[in-house]
Amino acid sequence: MPQKIKSKAKETAKRQRKLQVDYASDETKISHSAQTGARKYPVPPFPKQHISKPGKEALLTPEPMYDAPYYKGSQKLEEKVAIITGGDSGIGRSVAVLFAREGADIAIIYLEETSDAKLTKRLIEKEGRKCLLIKGDVRNLKFCNNAVSKTIKAFGKIDILINNAAFQLHVSDFRKLSPENFDETVKTNLYGYYHMTSATLPCLKSGAAIINTGSVTGLRGSKNLVDYSMTKGGIHAFTRALAANLLPDGIRVNAVAPGPVWTSLNPADKEASDVAEFGADTPMKRPAQPEELAPVYVFLASEQCSSYITGEIIPVIGGY
Numbered sequence: 001m002p003q004k005i006k007s008k009a010k011e012t013a014k015r016q017r018k019l020q021v022d023y024a025s026d027e028t029k030i031s032h033s034a035q036t037g038a039r040k041y042p043v044p045p046f047p048k049q050h051i052s053k054p055g056k057e058a059l060l061t062p063e064p065m066y067d068a069p070y071y072k073g074s075q076k077l078e079e080k081v082a083i084i085t086g087g088d089s090g091i092g093r094s095v096a097v098l099f100a101r102e103g104a105d106i107a108i109i110y111l112e113e114t115s116d117a118k119l120t121k122r123l124i125e126k127e128g129r130k131c132l133l134i135k136g137d138v139r140n141l142k143f144c145n146n147a148v149s150k151t152i153k154a155f156g157k158i159d160i161l162i163n164n165a166a167f168q169l170h171v172s173d174f175r176k177l178s179p180e181n182f183d184e185t186v187k188t189n190l191y192g193y194y195h196m197t198s199a200t201l202p203c204l205k206s207g208a209a210i211i212n213t214g215s216v217t218g219l220r221g222s223k224n225l226v227d228y229s230m231t232k233g234g235i236h237a238f239t240r241a242l243a244a245n246l247l248p249d250g251i252r253v254n255a256v257a258p259g260p261v262w263t264s265l266n267p268a269d270k271e272a273s274d275v276a277e278f279g280a281d282t283p284m285k286r287p288a289q290p291e292e293l294a295p296v297y298v299f300l301a302s303e304q305c306s307s308y309i310t311g312e313i314i315p316v317i318g319g320y
Contacts, residue, residue, distance in 0.1 A: 214235045
């Protein structure tokens with residue numbers, strides 16, 4: 001082989017090795033978590049932990065970030081009244097805080113986590129707004145009707161309904177998904193949304209908003225959450241169908257579909273070792289914090305921001 005050809009071959013091999021090294025360096029960089037927010041968010045691995053259902057947020061380490069200190073209110077929900085299921089902690093708590101910062105009074109529906117609910121109430125009052133705590137089970141239509149009556153008695157009206165309460169339980173083998181587990185998931189995630197919507201609807205006027213919490217599992221499915229994925233897909237369909245049904249009344253209906261979010265829902269479900277790596281498989285290499293979801297709910301609740309948006313599913317899934 002002529003010397004010139006050999007030299008060219010060596011140059012090519014050297015160039016390819018350099019590209020290989022550069023690429024490996026880039027891969028190392030992108031394996032780190034993406035920090036794209038106003039402040040730095042925790043990344044896996046987290047401490048191994050498992051908490052009892054329904055899950056108290058105060059027991060989580062690190063504590064979920066819900067207060068959004070860099071978010072400045074601008075009266076987007078001035079004098080509105082919102083009722084939020086599952087509003088004691090997680091996404092619901094952060095939504096309640098930001099709604100209050102935007103000028104709304106809040107009714108919080110929660111199952112039994114009274115200490116979490118009382119903290120949320122203090123946070124809302126710190127924002128200068130009123131908060132009503134209502135303890136009960138959204139699977140029960142009679143309770144939902146009573147909760148709406150209490151909210152009307154306290155605040156005189158309801159402008160926004162946030163359907164957010166949920167139940168999930170990971171089951172890796174579908175054959176082991178019991179009828180009791182399936183029933184609990186469906187009754188909480190589907191019946192609960194139906195009951196609260198039915199109870200609230202007579203109070204809603206033109207300009208009102210209903211926002212449902214869906215899930216990335218309703219978009220992509222999850223092999224370990226077959227029943228939960230089914231209900232979340234159902235919530236997405238419910239959102240689109242109900243939006244068309246209520247549009248003549250001037251009521252908008254939308255949904256937010258979160259990816260993994262650092263709340264008590266998963267640590268009260270997954271094994272401790274799995275919790276330690278929660279969110280690590282997303283493109284951002286970390287779970288969202290509740291305060292990263294809450295502004296989307298503000299956007300969808302506000303007539304100034306989303307008057308031409310209804311029947312939409314807004315994914316907030318970290319780059320999937």
